[in-house]
Structures are given as structure tokens and as C-alpha cells.
Amino acid sequence: MTEKHTEGGHPRPVDKTNEYVRIESVTKRFGDFVAVDNVSLSVFKGEIFCLLGGSGCGKTTLLRMLAGFEAPTSGRIFIDGQDMADTLPYERPVNMMFQSYALFPHMSVEKNVAFGLEQEKLSRKEIDQRVAEMLDTVKLGELARRKPHQLSGGQRQRVALARALVKRPKLLLLDEPLGALDKKLREATQFELINLQEKLGVTFIVVTHDQEEAMTLASRIGVMDRGEIVQVGTPTEIYEYPSSKFVADFIGSVNMFEGRLIEDEPNFVRIQSPELNSTIYVDHGISAPPGAAVWAAVRPEKIEIAREEPDSQENRARGVVRDIAYMGDMSIYLVKIDSGKMVRVTLPNSVRQLSQRISWEETVWLSWDASSPVVLPQ
Amino acid sequence: MARSQIRQTQRPPIDAWGAGRLGLIFSLLYRFGPPRWSQYVRKNWSGQRLVIGLPYLWLFLFFAVPFIIVLKLSFSEVRLAMPPFAPLIEKVSDVAYVLNVNLGNYAFLLSDALYVNSYLYSVKVAAVSTVFCLLLGYPMSYAIARSTPTLRNIWLMLIILPFWTSFLLRVYAWVGLLKTDGLINQFLGVFGLGPFTMMYTTFAVYIGIVYSYLPFMILPLYSNLEKHDLTLLEASADLGAGPIKSFLRITLPLSMPGIIAGSLLVFIPAVGEYVIPSLLGSSDQLMIGRVLSDEFFSNRDWPVASAVSIAMLMLLVVPIVLFQRFQNQELAGAKK
Numbered sequence: 074m075t076e077k078h079t080e081g082g083h084p085r086p087v088d089k090t091n092e093y094v095r096i097e098s099v100t101k102r103f104g105d106f107v108a109v110d111n112v113s114l115s116v117f118k119g120e121i122f123c124l125l126g127g128s129g130c131g132k133t134t135l136l137r138m139l140a141g142f143e144a145p146t147s148g149r150i151f152i153d154g155q156d157m158a159d160t161l162p163y164e165r166p167v168n169m170m171f172q173s174y175a176l177f178p179h180m181s182v183e184k185n186v187a188f189g190l191e192q193e194k195l196s197r198k199e200i201d202q203r204v205a206e207m208l209d210t211v212k213l214g215e216l217a218r219r220k221p222h223q224l225s226g227g228q229r230q231r232v233a234l235a236r237a238l239v240k241r242p243k244l245l246l247l248d249e250p251l252g253a254l255d256k257k258l259r260e261a262t263q264f265e266l267i268n269l270q271e272k273l274g275v276t277f278i279v280v281t282h283d284q285e286e287a288m289t290l291a292s293r294i295g296v297m298d299r300g301e302i303v304q305v306g307t308p309t310e311i312y313e314y315p316s317s318k319f320v321a322d323f324i325g326s327v328n329m330f331e332g333r334l335i336e337d338e339p340n341f342v343r344i345q346s347p348e349l350n351s352t353i354y355v356d357h358g359i360s361a362p363p364g365a366a367v368w369a370a371v372r373p374e375k376i377e378i379a380r381e382e383p384d385s386q387e388n389r390a391r392g393v394v395r396d397i398a399y400m401g402d403m404s405i406y407l408v409k410i411d412s413g414k415m416v417r418v419t420l421p422n423s424v425r426q427l428s429q430r431i432s433w434e435e436t437v438w439l440s441w442d443a444s445s446p447v448v449l450p451q
Numbered sequence: 452m453a454r455s456q457i458r459q460t461q462r463p464p465i466d467a468w469g470a471g472r473l474g475l476i477f478s479l480l481y482r483f484g485p486p487r488w489s490q491y492v493r494k495n496w497s498g499q500r501l502v503i504g505l506p507y508l509w510l511f512l513f514f515a516v517p518f519i520i521v522l523k524l525s526f527s528e529v530r531l532a533m534p535p536f537a538p539l540i541e542k543v544s545d546v547a548y549v550l551n552v553n554l555g556n557y558a559f560l561l562s563d564a565l566y567v568n569s570y571l572y573s574v575k576v577a578a579v580s581t582v583f584c585l586l587l588g589y590p591m592s593y594a595i596a597r598s599t600p601t602l603r604n605i606w607l608m609l610i611i612l613p614f615w616t617s618f619l620l621r622v623y624a625w626v627g628l629l630k631t632d633g634l635i636n637q638f639l640g641v642f643g644l645g646p647f648t649m650m651y652t653t654f655a656v657y658i659g660i661v662y663s664y665l666p667f668m669i670l671p672l673y674s675n676l677e678k679h680d681l682t683l684l685e686a687s688a689d690l691g692a693g694p695i696k697s698f699l700r701i702t703l704p705l706s707m708p709g710i711i712a713g714s715l716l717v718f719i720p721a722v723g724e725y726v727i728p729s730l731l732g733s734s735d736q737l738m739i740g741r742v743l744s745d746e747f748f749s750n751r752d753w754p755v756a757s758a759v760s761i762a763m764l765m766l767l768v769v770p771i772v773l774f775q776r777f778q779n780q781e782l783a784g785a786k787k
């Protein structure tokens with residue numbers, strides 16, 4: 074079952090003509106455990122590709138195979154058109170930023186950054202110059218003589234980045250690059266990373282479990298689950314048009330209504346859901362037989378909440394507000410609808426006066442636009 | 452029943468007296484000891500002080516005091532008497548005391564080539580043995596640290612196993628192996644080789660010391676290498692360094708504290724080693740431990756023997772202090 078939709082406009086288009094990394098049906102087994110299961114993937118030059126998934130989904134193993142620390146059980150990996158099967162890690166045109174940063178504890182910041190260049194047999198002068206330039210780029214010039222244990226988490230992260238980038242790799246692999254930073258620093262660093270990537274034109278492959286990080290950084294996201302890639306797309310595609318219940322659930326929060334397809338036309342479908350006292354009308358067609366069991370997924374911010382009964386008899390539900398979480402910029406409402414199901418609604422707090430806001434135990438009507446639900450197979 | 456009853460009637464007086472006496476001491480201490488004894492225990496005599504204090508008391512009684520006695524001895528003059536030395540402070544009349552500080556023992560050490568040679572020979576033997584222990588021990592420790600946990604425990608067990616037999620016996624066993632008609636020469640004889648003279652040579656001393664002290668090199672090295680973060684080696688490979696480069700620039704510098712600890716544990720006791728050179732070494736070239744014991748027991752020159760041991764200590768203290776300082780710096784740097 075595929076949805077007929079047009080691709081959402083994304084600010085950072087991907088040049089799909091210039092393939093840089095090709096992963097061809099790669100499988101990795103550790104004993105009986107299949108860490109990566111028949112993954113095929115292309116990453117294009119100059120993009121930031123995020124591998125997103127929960128812990129143990131195989132994303133790090135896939136990254137380590139690109140770096141050469143693990144060999145695929147089967148399948149092939151091409152980087153810049155070359156088969157990497159017999160290429161050792163220290164011969165690959167790839168650099169990696171490790172999750173733990175893996176800074177050499179006995180070397181100063183500049184020695185850490187110079188390490189990679191020293192392996193290239195460059196002149197001392199050129200090494201010093203490139204190290205100094207790179208340290209300036211990541212704003213660490215003043216800390217050049219410190220040892221890693223004298224740095225803060227954010228500074229260490231930048232040393233790790235500088236050490237990987239100073240070799241001017243064509244492809245940079247980043248394993249949870251911002252995982253060890255606190256929220257504020259993480260947000261600032263995300264944009265620094267994007268700026269740096271655009272400036273240097275390096276292709277990034279980022280592994281993360283943090284969907285917000287993936288949404289901010291990525292030009293495309295590959296969602297992984299149990300060793301498989303379940304969906305590849307731009308952040309907008311992944312969020313607005315998830316291809317499965319797993320993806321819809323994993324990225325952001327979502328309300329799932331279980332139901333049955335009762336009308337299936339080329340340009341609309343109607344779903345009967347016992348969890349709602351109304352039918353769900355969706356204004357785009359899907360390819361599935363009538364009577365099929367489906368999920369209708371509606372994002373919390375796409376649901377309207379009102380005291381008055383809506384005009385339409387469809388796409389609506391009545392309920393009682395059970396809980397409100399005030400987040401400052403928005404509030405999350407948990408509404409128990411008549412069928413007993415809890416529905417999550419988010420509302421921007423655009424009005425300041427408390428009295429106008431919907432409050433606890435109020436009876437409310439929920440409604441949504443016919444374009445909002447995503448129909449997913451069960 | 453009857454028997455045990457008899458015993459009970461026979462024994463109690465002593466037991467009751469023993470237990471009663473202990474109890475009495477404790478209760479006296481508790482009641483008539485320092486005021487508010489229990490608070491005193493908690494606040495000033497905390498468990499920490501007790502735990503630190505007891506070993507220090509032990510070291511004071513059985514290391515510092517004997518050391519001071521030996522130091523004092525090294526400044527006195529030899530005498531054919533019992534004890535065989537002149538007192539440091541002599542009473543010459545009711546009001547006059549004479550302080551006999553005699554530096555002659557130390558001057559004697561320098562003037563007689565025997566002592567200087569023994570020192571140099573001891574340091575040489577200890578240094579060479581340490582290097583061999585390191586060359587043998589490093590690969591072993593590395594292999595143990597990188598093997599699977601089950602295998603690792605077996606390897607470590609095998610390293611520690613020799614300690615279950617007496618050190619002396621193990622050194623004696625080498626006599627049987629090394630002597631001219633010993634096992635090694637018999638084996639080589641099968642191929643028409645030898646016999647080689649191995650016993651009573653410096654070579655035999657090296658064998659004995661390396662064999663005996665190898666575990667002291669391996670264990671600290673292992674405990675260092677085992678803690679290494681292996682992602683550092685991946686990072687090194689990722690940055691373009693091959694395995695040898697990675698070892699030289701990452702593993703080796705990071706294992707420096709282990710190398711130093713192991714080397715000190717081998718070098719220091721090897722310098723003063725007595726048993727191994729006595730059993731396996733030649734009688735022409737003496738190690739300082741042997742000279743020391745000869746001075747004490749054969750010559751009965753306690754002051755010179757004391758001077759020998761003090762000089763040996765000084766010889767060792769300087770490098771130890773330097774090493775320790777270096778190690779502390781390294782540790783401070785390697786943390787986190």
C-alpha cells in the first residue's frame with residue numbers, strides 16, 4: 074500500500090545524480106543475531122544523511138561497516154565507486170567521529186588534531202598550519218595546549234570534530250555526535266554542524282537515536298528497525314507521510330485510530346473506526362482493498378480542540394479534558410473521547426490570558442482536516 | 452556428656468579469667484577512659500584514621516625503627532665484642548658524653564673496589580633482567596589483556612600458580628636444569644651439542660631473576676593494558692595509522708605507568724637479590740646482597756654491613772622517587 078502524495082518542499086534539496094556511498098544488500102550477523110539485515114542504501118555527495126533508530130537497531134553497526142571496523146557478512150559497500158571489501162580502516166577515505174569522542178588522553182588538543190595529518194607524511198609546516206586553521210574553525214585556538222581531561226564536554230566534542238575534519242575527508246561518519254551534550258548546547262551545535270558541513274562540502278552520515286536531532290540535521294533520514302531500513306526520506310516525508318505504524322510512532326507522537334476501509338475511491342477514502350463515534354474521511358486515495366484493516370494516524374498538532382460542536386459529521390470526536398501539560402510555547406492536552414480512548418492534542422499558547430484557555434474536565438470537541446490523517450496498513 | 456561436664460568444670464577458671472580480664476579492660480576503658488568515649492571514637496578516632504593508622508604503626512615499628520637502628524649502626528665503629536660495634540653515644544664520665552660519628556664505613560665502601568664493583572654489577576644484573584622481563588612480559592600481558600574473559604582468567608591463574616611452591620625450591624629446580632650434567636645439557640647432548648657451562652655464570656643469574664620476577668612485570672602491565680579504551684585504537688586506525696604506528700603512539704605511551712610499575716617491582720628486589728646469585732651465580736662476581744650477608748655473618752662487621760645496606764637504599768631511593776613523580780604526572784593526565 075503506498076500513498077499518493079506530492080513531496081513536501083524541503084529547504085535543502087539533494088542532488089541525486091551524484092552518488093557517493095552505495096550499500097548493496099549488506100547483512101551483518103553476530104552469531105545468531107542479525108544486526109543489519111539486507112540493507113541497501115545510497116548516500117549522495119554533499120548531503121547529511123541520518124540513520125535514525127532505537128538502541129540495538131543496527132545503525133551503529135552499519136556505520137562501523139562503513140568505517141571498516143566490521144566486515145559485512147554478505148553484501149557490498151562502495152565508497153566513491155570503489156568496493157571497500159578489502160580496504161582496511163586506515164586506508165579508507167573516511168573519517169569517523171566517535172560517540173565517546175575517543176580523544177587520545179595523553180596528547181594535547183593540537184597533538185590530537187595533528188595525529189591524522191602526521192600519518193599522511195606532510196611537512197611539519199603544513200601540518201601546523203592546517204591544525205591551526207581547523208582549531209580556529211571550531212573556535213578552539215586558545216585551548217590548543219590543553220589535555221582532553223581539562224576540557225568541557227562541548228569542547229571535547231569540537232576537538233573530536235576537528236580531528237576528523239582536518240584530514241579533509243570526503244565522507245564523515247558521526248556516531249551520536251551530540252549525545253553527550255546538554256539540550257541548549259546540542260541545539261547550538263546542530264546548527265554549527267550544518268554550517269560547517271555546507272562550508273566544507275563534506276558528506277555526513279550521522280547515527281542518532283534522537284529524532285529531533287535527525288530532523289534538524291538531515292537532508293534525508295533513514296529510519297532503522299531491527300536491522301532493516303524501514304523508510305528513507307526527507308524529514309518532511311518521514312514526518313508527514315510515514316510509511317508504517319512503526320515510523321509514525323517513532324517520529325514524533327501520533328494518535329492511532331484502528332479501523333476498516335469502507336469506501337475506497339481514487340481521490341478519497343472513508344474509514345469506519347470503532348474508537349470514534351464518527352467515520353474518518355481522508356481526501357487522498359490509497360491502494361488497498363475495501364474492508365482492509367488499517368490505522369489512521371493523526372498528529373497531535375493537526376487536531377483542533379473547541380468548545381463548540383463542529384459542522385462536519387466526520388473527522389470528529391467528543392471528549393473530556395483529562396490532563397494538560399503546559400510546556401510554555403505550547404500545551405499538550407490529553408482528551409478522553411467517548412469511546413474511552415485517550416487522544417493527544419497539542420495547541421500553541423498564542424493567547425496569554427488563562428481564562429480563555431480550555432481547562433481540566435471541560436467537555437470539548439476534537440476535529441481535523443480531511444488531509445491530515447495518514448492511512449497505514451495493519 | 453559427663454566428660455564435657457568435667458571439662459567444663461575444669462576449664463572455666465582460666466577461661467573466665469581470660470574473658471573476664473578482657474571484658475574488664477574494655478569496660479574500664481569505656482567507663483574511665485577519655486570523657487565521652489563513644490563520641491570520641493566516632494569523631495576523632497574515625498574508622499578512616501584507624502584503617503590508615505594501623506598499617507602505619509606496623510611500618511613504623513618494623514620498618515622505620517629497624518632502619519634507624521641500621522642507620523645508627525652504619526656510623527659506629529667495629530669492635531671485637533658483643534655487640535660487635537661501639538655505641539654511638541659513649542659516657543666517658545658522669546658529666547661528659549662523646550658522640551662517635553664515624554664516616555669511615557662509607558669511606559671504606561668507596562676505597563675498596565669490591566663494593567663499588569658489586570654495586571655496579573648488581574645494578575647491571577637488575578637492569579638487564581628488568582629489560583628481559585619487559586620484553587617477555589609485555590607481549591604476554593598484551594595477549595592476556597586482549598583475550599576473552601574466560602581465557603584471561605586461566606592465563607592469569609597460570610601466571611600466579613608458581614607462587615604456590617616455595618621460591619627457594621623453584622630456584623633450586625633451575626640448578627637441576629642448568630648444571631653441566633643437567634636436563635638441558637642432556638637434551639642438547641642427544642643432538643650432539645654441548646655440554647655448555649651454564650651454572651655459576653651471570654647467564655644463570657639472569658635466567659633465575661627473569662624467571663622469578665616475570666609475574667611482577669606481567670601483573671601491573673596487565674592491569675594497565677586491560678583498562679585501555681579500545682576505541683582509541685579504532686580512532687587511530689580511522690585517522691590513518693597502521694597497527695604498528697597505533698601501538699607506538701597510543702598503546703605504548705598509555706601503558707607507561709604499567710611499564711614503570713612493573714620495572715620497579717622487578718628492578719628494586721633484583722638489585723638486592725641474595726638467593727638467586729648465591730645458588731646460581733659465580734663466586735667471582737658478587738651481588739650486593741651477597742656482600743651484605745658476608746659482612747654481617749662471615750666478617751661480623753656490622754657497621755660496614757649497615758653502611759652497605761644504607762648505600763644500597765640511597766642508590767634505589769633516587770630513581771624510585773623520580774619514577775614515582777613521573778608516574779603521578781602520567782596518572783593525572785591519563786584520568787578521563
